[in-house]
Amino acid sequence: MTPVITEECLGKAIQLRKSLHRYPELSGQEKQTATRIIKFLSGQQPDKIIENIGGHGLAAVYDSGNEGPALLFRADLDALPIEEVNDFTHRSQHHGVSHKCGHDGHMAVLGGLASVLREQRPKKGRVILLFQPEEENGQGASKVIQDKKFAAIKPDYVFAFHNLPGFKKKQVVLREGPFASASKGMVIQMEGKSSHAAHPEEGNSPVRMLTSLIDDLTEISANKKAFDDFTLLTIIHAKLGEVAFGTNPGKALLMATLRTYLDKDMDQLTEKAEKCVKDLSNKYDISYRISYTEVFPATVNHSEVSEILSEAVRESGANAITVPEPFRWSEDFGHFTGTYKGALFGIGSGKDHPNLHNHDYDFPDDIIATGIGMFYHIADQIVKLQ
Numbered sequence: 001m002t003p004v005i006t007e008e009c010l011g012k013a014i015q016l017r018k019s020l021h022r023y024p025e026l027s028g029q030e031k032q033t034a035t036r037i038i039k040f041l042s043g044q045q046p047d048k049i050i051e052n053i054g055g056h057g058l059a060a061v062y063d064s065g066n067e068g069p070a071l072l073f074r075a076d077l078d079a080l081p082i083e084e085v086n087d088f089t090h091r092s093q094h095h096g097v098s099h100k101c102g103h104d105g106h107m108a109v110l111g112g113l114a115s116v117l118r119e120q121r122p123k124k125g126r127v128i129l130l131f132q133p134e135e136e137n138g139q140g141a142s143k144v145i146q147d148k149k150f151a152a153i154k155p156d157y158v159f160a161f162h163n164l165p166g167f168k169k170k171q172v173v174l175r176e177g178p179f180a181s182a183s184k185g186m187v188i189q190m191e192g193k194s195s196h197a198a199h200p201e202e203g204n205s206p207v208r209m210l211t212s213l214i215d216d217l218t219e220i221s222a223n224k225k226a227f228d229d230f231t232l233l234t235i236i237h238a239k240l241g242e243v244a245f246g247t248n249p250g251k252a253l254l255m256a257t258l259r260t261y262l263d264k265d266m267d268q269l270t271e272k273a274e275k276c277v278k279d280l281s282n283k284y285d286i287s288y289r290i291s292y293t294e295v296f297p298a299t300v301n302h303s304e305v306s307e308i309l310s311e312a313v314r315e316s317g318a319n320a321i322t323v324p325e326p327f328r329w330s331e332d333f334g335h336f337t338g339t340y341k342g343a344l345f346g347i348g349s350g351k352d353h354p355n356l357h358n359h360d361y362d363f364p365d366d367i368i369a370t371g372i373g374m375f376y377h378i379a380d381q382i383v384k385l386q
Contacts, residue, residue, distance in 0.1 A: 005116065005372055013112035013372070014365045016040050018090035020104040021362070024079030024097045027134040030056040033077050037107060037131050044114035046129075050153070054144030055133040059153060061126055062117045064383065068125025071382045072155035072340075073113065073375050074333065075106040076135035085359045101356050102163040102349070105363030107131060109161070109371035116376055122383035128153050138294045141335035157305065158342030159378055160333045161371055163363060165355050167348030170370045172313050172320040176306045179344050181230075182266040182298035183259045183330040188213065188277055189289045194241075194250030206252040209284040210240055213254055213277065220272045221258075229261040231269050232328070261326045263298050263338075296330035301343035309343060312377035318370055329356075347371055 016036075025033050034056045041049055046060035053059060056077060084091050084098035092098040099105075110129045117127060130153075134140030144150050164173055190210065195203025214235055220226075221233040234257045241249020258273065260266040274290060281288045313320040333344050347367050354361040379385055 005112065005369055009112055009115040010369055012115060013108045013368050016111045017104050017108035017363065017365060017368070020107055021090050021099050022093050024092050024094055024099045024104070025077070026081060026097055027078040027137045027140070028055060030077040030133045034058050034131065037077075037111070040111050041114055044111075044118045046114065050149055053130075053149045054140060054147045057133045057140065057144050058131050060114060060129040061153070062121055063126045064122040064124050066124045068122070069156040069382055070126045070128060070154055071379055072128040072130055072153065072158045072336075073110060074130045074132055074158065074160040074336065075110040076103040076140070077107065077131050077133045078103060078136050078140070080136060080357060082357065082359055086362055088362070099363065100358065100361045101136065102361070102363040103135070105163055105365075105368065106161070109368055109375065112368060112372040113375045116372065117385075120385040122379065123386055125383040127379055127383060128155060135332050138296045138330070138332045141332040145335055145339060155340050157382055158336040158340045159344075159375065160336075161345050161347055161374065162331065163349045163367060164346040165349045165353040165361070166351060167321070167346065168319065169348050169350040169353075169364065170318065170367050171348035172318045172370070172374060173346030173348065174306075174309055174313075174320055174322045175326065176301055176303055178261045178298050178326040179301050180299040180327045180329060180331045180334065181259045181261055182263050182296060182334070183257060184266070184270070184295040185293040186256045186258055186273060187291045187293060188254045190252040190254070190281075190286050191288070192250050192284075192286045195248045197246050197248050200248040203248045203250060204285060205241075205248050205250065206284070206286045207240055207249070209280045209286045210238060210252045210254060212280050214238065216276050216280070217256060217273055220276060221269060226272070227260070227265045227268060229265055230325075231265050232259040233257070233269065233273065234259070259328060259330070261298060266298070296332050297334035297338055298326075299331050299334035299344050300337050302337065302341045304341055305343050308378055308381050309345060311381055312374050315377040315380070316370070316373035318374065345374070347374070
């Protein structure tokens with residue numbers, strides 16, 4: 001049985017998506033986006049709307065009033081600091097900001113599901129539609145989970161999807177276990193002693209520590225035998241001193257992105273990288289400080305829900321593929337799958353569709369029905385829809 005996704009329901013979801021696309025907001029600034037979502041949801045008759053969860057996040061609750069599991073579906077609110085080059089009528093109206101990861105489409109799918117739930121409410125338990133802020137910077141999921149308002153929701157199951165360019169349009173992409181990588185940005189600040197460039201011996205430039213770090217850190221992840229699965233350390237930025245030809249620099253900066261399929265490998269990679277910094281600091285007598293940013297845990301799909309996803313594929317009539325390896329990109333939905341039973345899956349955006357974060361990307365509206373259908377059939381198995 002397929003859900004009754006009427007043309008009217010689908011049309012409203014597409015209209016919502018284009019409205020959200022026109023007015024994108026960056027991580028932590030999603031106030032007007034949340035207001036637009038609340039306005040849309042108010043017409044879909046949820047039993048409760050909880051606002052300002054973990055910042056500008058919100059949740060619509062469809063409560064059966066009967067005992068049963070709490071099922072959460074999540075979409076993300078934020079956009080990216082990328083100038084849009086598309087010239088369609090729903091192009092971004094905010095200079096330098098646009099929905100280039102498809103979060104507008106993810107929200108539209110939840111909006112469409114809300115329209116279906118208005119007519120086909122759960123027979124037991126609750127369905128929670130969570131619109132989460134700050135996914136792009138890796139902070140939103142953690143803030144939501146730690147918010148006291150979220151404690152009242154207490155989901156038993158959590159699900160989300162991400163659109164995936166490079167896969168056939170409408171194809172559902174599945175994987176048990178790790179689905180998306182853990183990642184973090186490592187920032188290493190070094191300080192020695194500056195001097196006149198004519199007398200470098202009177203100072204202590206961090207140049208040798210910097211160049212050694214670039215080589216040694218890269219070698220850590222290249223040693224595959226030291227880890228259980230895929231690891232990668234990518235040097236993404238380096239800076240030594242300032243543009244001053246009369247100065248022997250006293251400060252340096254190095255940034256790297258660490259990625260692993262497994263959280264335990266991330267712990268080990270981090271430990272080895274920090275030891276490398278410490279050892280070189282002692283060798284060259286340079287002080288240092290390490291900080292981290294954009295920290296994402298691995299998104300690991302629970303084996304217990306794999307049959308739920310498979311059944312949703314069968315019931316919805318979707319074409320599905322199981323990928324052999326996790327994706328190297330990261331998703332902060334890992335905070336949810338690390339706490340609750342659930343899974344992240346993908347929906348193909350088209351083999352030749354522009355890639356995520358490209359300036360000409362736009363979420364394809366014709367996969368919205370696939371997303372609604374998958375969520376509907378997940379919900380029907382867990383809470384039984386009327």
